[in-house]
Amino acid sequence: MVPLSYYLLLSGILFVCGVLGFLIKRNIITIFMSIELMLNGVNLSFVAFAAHWHALSGQVFVFFVMVVAAAEAAVGLAIIIAVYRTRETLNVDQVNLLKL
Amino acid sequence: MTPNPYLWVIPILPLAGAAINGFFGRRSSKRAISAVALVFCGAAFAMALFLAASFSSASAPYYFDLAHWIRSGTFQVDFSFYLDQLSLVMLLVVTGVGFLIHIYSVGYMWDDDGYYRFMSYLNLFMFFMLTLVLAKNYLVMFIGWEGVGLASYLLIGFWFTKDSAAAAGKKAFIVNRIGDFGFLIALFLMIQHFGSLDFTYVFAAARSLPTETAGAGLLTAIGLLLMVGAAGKSAQIPLYVWLPDAMEGPTPVSALIHAATMVTAGVYMVARSSAIFDRAPMAMMVVAIIGTLTALFAATIGIAQTDIKKVLAYSTVSQLGYMFMACGVGAFSAGIFHLMTHAFFKGLLFLAAGSVIHGVGGEQDMRKMGGLRVYMPWTFATMGIATLAIAGIPPLAGFWSKDEILWQAYNASWVYWLIGVITAFITSFYMFRLMYMTFGGEYRGAAAQGARGHDAHGHGQAHGHGEPHESPWVMLGPLVVLALLSVIGGFVGYGNHFEHFLTPVFHVGDVVAQEASPEAGKSTLEYLLMVVSVSVAGLGWFLAYLLYSRRPQLPARIAASLGGLYQAVSNKYYIDELYAVLFVKPLIDGSTTILWHGVDQGVIDATVNNSATAANHVSDTARHMQSGNLRSYAGWVAAGAAVVIAYMVWMGVTH
Numbered sequence: 001m002v003p004l005s006y007y008l009l010l011s012g013i014l015f016v017c018g019v020l021g022f023l024i025k026r027n028i029i030t031i032f033m034s035i036e037l038m039l040n041g042v043n044l045s046f047v048a049f050a051a052h053w054h055a056l057s058g059q060v061f062v063f064f065v066m067v068v069a070a071a072e073a074a075v076g077l078a079i080i081i082a083v084y085r086t087r088e089t090l091n092v093d094q095v096n097l098l099k100l
Numbered sequence: 101m102t103p104n105p106y107l108w109v110i111p112i113l114p115l116a117g118a119a120i121n122g123f124f125g126r127r128s129s130k131r132a133i134s135a136v137a138l139v140f141c142g143a144a145f146a147m148a149l150f151l152a153a154s155f156s157s158a159s160a161p162y163y164f165d166l167a168h169w170i171r172s173g174t175f176q177v178d179f180s181f182y183l184d185q186l187s188l189v190m191l192l193v194v195t196g197v198g199f200l201i202h203i204y205s206v207g208y209m210w211d212d213d214g215y216y217r218f219m220s221y222l223n224l225f226m227f228f229m230l231t232l233v234l235a236k237n238y239l240v241m242f243i244g245w246e247g248v249g250l251a252s253y254l255l256i257g258f259w260f261t262k263d264s265a266a267a268a269g270k271k272a273f274i275v276n277r278i279g280d281f282g283f284l285i286a287l288f289l290m291i292q293h294f295g296s297l298d299f300t301y302v303f304a305a306a307r308s309l310p311t312e313t314a315g316a317g318l319l320t321a322i323g324l325l326l327m328v329g330a331a332g333k334s335a336q337i338p339l340y341v342w343l344p345d346a347m348e349g350p351t352p353v354s355a356l357i358h359a360a361t362m363v364t365a366g367v368y369m370v371a372r373s374s375a376i377f378d379r380a381p382m383a384m385m386v387v388a389i390i391g392t393l394t395a396l397f398a399a400t401i402g403i404a405q406t407d408i409k410k411v412l413a414y415s416t417v418s419q420l421g422y423m424f425m426a427c428g429v430g431a432f433s434a435g436i437f438h439l440m441t442h443a444f445f446k447g448l449l450f451l452a453a454g455s456v457i458h459g460v461g462g463e464q465d466m467r468k469m470g471g472l473r474v475y476m477p478w479t480f481a482t483m484g485i486a487t488l489a490i491a492g493i494p495p496l497a498g499f500w501s502k503d504e505i506l507w508q509a510y511n512a513s514w515v516y517w518l519i520g521v522i523t524a525f526i527t528s529f530y531m532f533r534l535m536y537m538t539f540g541g542e543y544r545g546a547a548a549q550g551a552r553g554h555d556a557h558g559h560g561q562a563h564g565h566g567e568p569h570e571s572p573w574v575m576l577g578p579l580v581v582l583a584l585l586s587v588i589g590g591f592v593g594y595g596n597h598f599e600h601f602l603t604p605v606f607h608v609g610d611v612v613a614q615e616a617s618p619e620a621g622k623s624t625l626e627y628l629l630m631v632v633s634v635s636v637a638g639l640g641w642f643l644a645y646l647l648y649s650r651r652p653q654l655p656a657r658i659a660a661s662l663g664g665l666y667q668a669v670s671n672k673y674y675i676d677e678l679y680a681v682l683f684v685k686p687l688i689d690g691s692t693t694i695l696w697h698g699v700d701q702g703v704i705d706a707t708v709n710n711s712a713t714a715a716n717h718v719s720d721t722a723r724h725m726q727s728g729n730l731r732s733y734a735g736w737v738a739a740g741a742a743v744v745i746a747y748m749v750w751m752g753v754t755h
Contacts, residue, residue, distance in 0.1 A: 022734050031730075092730040099728030 279332015
């Protein structure tokens with residue numbers, strides 16, 4: 001039986017990787033993948049706790065997160081395509097019209 | 101107290117005329133405008149005559165409550181009208197003289213572009229003046245009081261494209277506001293202490309109080325404040341300065357508003373409040389002193405004026421001083437008597453002066469007139485009668501009323517009488533000076549006439565002016581009627597009939613040194629005083645004849661030898677300049693530096709502007725967060741999340 005702390009540690013590492021990727025990367029696709037990474041880091045902690053406490057609610061919640069992530073992926077990829085078509089770039093630093 | 105349902109109709113009639121001419125006059129013909137103005141004004145006069153015919157001292161005073169107005173607890177003010185002997189006299193004077201001046205205006209103002217406007221304003225003035233005269237309480241009186249001020253403002257500034265006329269209108273309005281301020285405070289005092297503004301109630305309350313002989317009390321305060329109001333409206337020292345300037349208005353306006361009716365409103369108000377003044381001897385004394393000083397002071401200024409209307413204006417101020425002198429010594433009926441005769445002869449003088457001005461093409465400077473008796477005999481004759489009347493030559497109207505005042509003044513104190521007689525002498529002098537300069541000698545205007553445009557008067561008269569001409573009959577008619585009244589008007593005072601008629605209104609006095617028995621009081625002393633006043637009038641006439649007819653070059657030499665004194669008089673003692681330095685300039689400077697630059701710009705504008713600038717600065721700083729750079733947003737989110745996590749770790753997660 002793998003101890004809970006291992007899962008949580010891995011979950012934290014995954015989440016931090018996601019945050020760092022989100023902050024550092026410039027490619028929209030990569031940033032998008034970083035967001036997925038954060039979500040899945042959180043998912044891991046949910047299922048770990050669910051298994052630890054023998055409670056189903058954590059696992060159920062993971063399904064919700066997956067559904068939302070899937071919807072987000074559909075919308076997000078559509079936006080990315082639209083951005084690429086108009087701006088002809090995927091570099092977020094060049095997509096900066098929304099400012100004063 | 102008898103109800104009389106006709107009372108409210110009298111003021112409403114001119115109001116209807118004013119409304120019709122005001123709203124539809126622009127598109128009506130001049131004939132229609134004249135018809136409306138004259139019919140409604142004449143109807144008011146007819147109603148007044150009807151009321152006078154059915155007036156009986158037994159059932160007087162009449163009243164009529166038109167509508168409720170203010171009801172607040174026990175305090176109530178209604179739109180009520182009131183007619184007693186005093187208001188009846190005023191009513192007849194206002195509607196009668198007013199109607200004559202309406203007729204005259206038809207001729208005088210016919211060529212003016214604003215004819216309908218003028219007629220509408222005149223009717224409006226009549227409405228307010230009648231409201232003032234017929235009011236049953238001080239607040240309705242105050243409506244009329246303010247209303248005639250408004251009408252006066254509109255009519256002084258009638259030729260509003262002329263700067264001096266607009267400025268004169270403003271001056272009249274502002275100076276009157278100072279007086280009205282005193283009047284209003286007097287009303288507040290009455291409300292506070294008597295709980296009512298109704299004449300009947302207030303006077304009963306005032307009579308129930310003891311006479312304030314020892315010191316100044318409530319009634320003295322009310323009396324003095326009322327006098328402030330009266331001094332503003334009736335152009336007494338120190339608020340007389342607006343009246344001479346008011347001569348910028350058309351001449352019928354000067355005759356109607358600034359000689360015959362409106363300026364006497366102050367006298368009427370003081371006389372109406374006789375019950376209050378009766379219990380406040382100190383206030384009475386102030387009234388008498390102000391009146392006496394004004395009479396003398398204004399008369400001296402009148403000597404050196406060259407503008408025909410200015411002479412008459414200062415004469416009006418001086419005569420109003422007489423009326424206040426009479427009221428101040430408790431001879432209210434003598435004051436009202438003089439008010440009435442003055443309305444006749446001063447209205448006539450102004451109308452005749454207007455006829456002269458009309459005849460010589462808008463010229464008002466007497467130095468450019470002269471010899472007009474040949475060109476305008478009717479004007480000369482009527483104006484001569486008015487001059488005799490104002491100078492106090494028997495048996496004309498002015499003699500009776502002025503003599504009555506002087507006699508009453510003598511009973512109070514010989515000082516009043518002496519100043520009154522000196523004033524009578526000066527009055528006689530400047531009036532005959534005016535006559536000789538205008539009608540005597542040779543016409544001096546012809547040479548100047550060709551050189552200058554004749555339009556200095558402001559109302560572009562269509563007809564050319566080769567030489568002076570007599571005015572049309574529509575203008576001469578009123579002159580003749582008024583001349584007739586100036587001759588016979590004084591006889592109502594014969595045998596003290598007038599005084600007896602007004603006794604029910606003024607049966608208050610024990611302050612005054614009343615004649616013990618009036619008829620017995622017609623003693624040798626009174627006849628002696630009469631002879632004195634008539635002889636000084638004659639002396640004034642003779643002096644004027646000597647200086648302005650026999651030796652026309654003499655006045656200039658006398659003026660030169662007097663030097664500074666003459667300069668001071670001809671410049672009206674520099675009172676306007678003094679007021680400018682004392683009040684106007686400090687007020688303007690204070691308003692500019694403190695109120696405008698200090699409060700308005702420094703506090704109000706600064707608050708608004710600085711809060712706007714502050715918001716601008718803050719948001720200018722804050723807007724740099726909105727960089728449009730996605731990763732910086734992500735950084736803010738991450739930093740925020742980090743702060744939240746750090747906080748939760750530090751504080752501990754609670755359930």
